[in-house]
Amino acid sequence: MPRTSETDARIIVRNVDKRFVLRHTHSLKETFISLIRRKSLVTTFEALHDIDFEIGEGESVALLGFNGSGKSTLLKLMSGVLRPDRGQILTRGRIAGLIEVGAGFHPDLSGRENVYLNAAILGMSRKEVDERFDDIVAFSEIGDFIDTEVKHYSSGMFVRLAFAVAIHTTLDIMLVDEVLSVGDEPFQKKCIAKLRELQSQGKTMVVVSHDLDTVSRLCERGILINKGRVVFDGGSADAVAAMRAG
């Protein structure tokens, strides 16, 4: 299989399967008893099956699919949170993942402390965060709440801050899951504008959203996943059409 784009690929996904083992037990005793009775206490569930594609440098891809189709799982595989059971995933460059609301935020810490923690997790040095701290707070429009514990934040405020940190890191690949829909409309517009700015700088991004119109306008390419399989890979408008057609 010749892959012409491989030289400037950012993400390579090769024949990836992901299975989840649903264990119905959590204690040694139960495990022991099930061993004796030779009863299986596990069921496996294949969340992703034979996923195979590449994403080139500077490409923006919308990952589409219904609830439970495996989009978040795929993003987690790309970010390294999960590992594939078969196949291989390769990435090149620094990844900033915005997977789920408040990823990497600790409820008992203030917004300020969380910004530093989250930025450090994403690979920033102390100096870098110090320099960008004011920009991050300004972008999030959190204002005085920055010194409040984040458990008192609304979910929108959570997302604002997390998004602000992620886009201010030095990154090559941006993974965005479902966060666009949590902010209010003005903030969404601001996020989209910021993502477009990143696009124009040649950053690579993978965006998951159920806001089909917005996401298809933002991304050129769309990959449609249904029950863990890629069923369409092409222009994002066509992917949305394919999804709506069912």
Place this chain on the structure above:
Amino acid sequence: MITAPQNRGFVEPGHGSGLLDVGRRRYLLSLLVRKEVQVRYRGSVLGWLWSYVKPTFQFLVFFLALGVFLQQNRNMESYPIYLFSGLIVINLFNEAFGNGTRSIVDNGALIKKIYLPREMFPVSSTIVAFVNFLPQLVVTLIVCLLVGWHPEPTQILGLVLGMLIVIVLSTGLGMLFGAANVSFRDSQNFVELIALVATWASPVLYPWTTVRKVLPDWLLQIYLVNPLTTAVELFHAGLWFPTTSETADLPPDLLLKGGLALVIAVIVLLLGQLVFRRLEGRFAQDL
């Protein structure tokens, strides 16, 4: 063919280099330690004082029961210093080990959503325990100085060696049990049991010579090979012994035993890292 892309700067996400990554990302480690320290006693009035209330009470209880009632105080010189210098070692171990074991489950929210070297958590648990331990050591040193402590350089070296043994050992065990705890929450109860045994299986409350009296030699050797016993004895040799008339019997070749204990601790650490890496791939989905 498969390996070719790696040469062009491709990496497999989620495959770090374990403890080496922790060393490389010290800034993140320092923030995690700070987080831990801040979060631990949030909402309590005494706050960090609690970590001193506990050893103080523990000391008082043991001192009253063993020192006064069982009259160890009369049989041994500077028994309070003997007791306290051993207790702080065991407490350091128990806290680092216990927190390390819980660290992966406790940080589940983070581990499930974002990738970072997961070894960070047991390591930061050990550091937090060490931060907690230092003031206790300082208090012991002050008391020692007041009663005329005059250590030799080798005894100071022994203290450092003792700390190193406990730190390496508890980090290794923390990684081992912390990884197992993700699937089997029994681990953390098991570890509490070990903590209980550790306090009595080392010569903390009694002198090792009483063990020598009752155990046959081969069993005594097994007793002495326990790295914690060695660490405790190194602390006794460094803190308690120089405050006495120096007639007490310390285990022979203590520094050599210390070296051996450190080797054992390093082996445990490597084993912990190995098991951790085996199980790490499943943390995010099992938590």
